[in-house]
Amino acid sequence: MTINSNTADRILDAAQELIQRRGYNAISFNDIAEQVGIKKPSIIHHFPCKAALGRAVIKRYREHLATKLDGVANADDKSAVDAFDVYCTPYTDLGTGSDKICLCGSLAGEFMALPKDMRNEVSIFFESHIKWLENILAQGKKTGEFIFDDPLPMMAQLILDSLQGALIVKRATANTHHLHNVIRTLKAKLNP
């Protein structure tokens, strides 16, 4: 994780980490300010209100991840299995020795208590992941790396749901190998 010197970015960093750990509705400007080392009205100078900060956090998270995923999906020297491994990396990282979950998994858990424009950002996140997964699964099926009978959208959905669910359930059950296990099981389904 890069440490940003710019204040706006440090606010985004702190807000993101706090949401992943505790959730949007459980954190306050004070929590964020404390972590950044500033006072809470300073946040308002960079982001007009809490919802705008929340929206910016999701947008940055989504776009950062999209760049990485699109890179590996379009790389000629990367196989579908490589791409799938890259996709799983953030889940493994979060699920191993961290009490954080996916930012959008956290926000989706309190979806109905979110401002409307934050909900939109979260929805875009999941929809783009589904599309990316369907594309990779199609690639892998064509190259023979993946062998399965289920329709692509079903398989993509199962992967996304189980990885998101794994992060959430894992934190409440304290199994160190939870994410590794789920990913191994998913891979067995992709190539029995």
Added chain:
Amino acid sequence: MTINSNTADRILDAAQELIQRRGYNAISFNDIAEQVGIKKPSIIHHFPCKAALGRAVIKRYREHLATKLDGVANADDKSAVDAFDVYCTPYTDLGTGSDKICLCGSLAGEFMALPKDMRNEVSIFFESHIKWLENILAQGKKTGEFIFDDPLPMMAQLILDSLQGALIVKRATANTHHLHNVIRTLKAKLNP
């Protein structure tokens, strides 16, 4: 859903529904009181504090479901497939035309922002579900209803994670058939 006349139960009903819809940290005594049709100090007469109410909600939810699941698991006239179908019913119900998710899925999403004794109740919920699923999978494998190579704990974990994840992701993506699709895909893994 039974409508309770007893005030304490009506408070529990309202709290449960609000947590499933919006999350624990996004709701207040006022929200609950309004839904029940009383004033907020009346809640304190039945539950000493918010955490105690939260704990009671989880305990009731967990025990109610456990009774149902243990019943079908031990019934001689029910197959493993029957039991699995019963297990899936609440997920299908929540995922179809409702903006609610599993109570404990909601709470697990904000796990780190929960009082300690509420966390305990949530953990017990998931651990007992894993055990129940492992038992049913073992039964079904013995009768030949289920055919799969993965170790029982891995399969049980995948089922729990993907169902919980499906509820959460579904609400942010508005796919009416999301839960049906995931369950169908899981069943295909249990009997290819």
Added chain:
DNA sequence: GTCTATACAAAGATAGAC
């Protein structure tokens, strides 16, 4: 068992000095 009234802390947000 439910209410009104109230205490007290913390929330999001604004005004204005530096």
Added chain:
DNA sequence: GTCTATCTTTGTATAGAC
């Protein structure tokens, strides 16, 4: 760009009348 001070609302919780 950051601060202190303040406003307003809302949160959990208590006291005490009915």
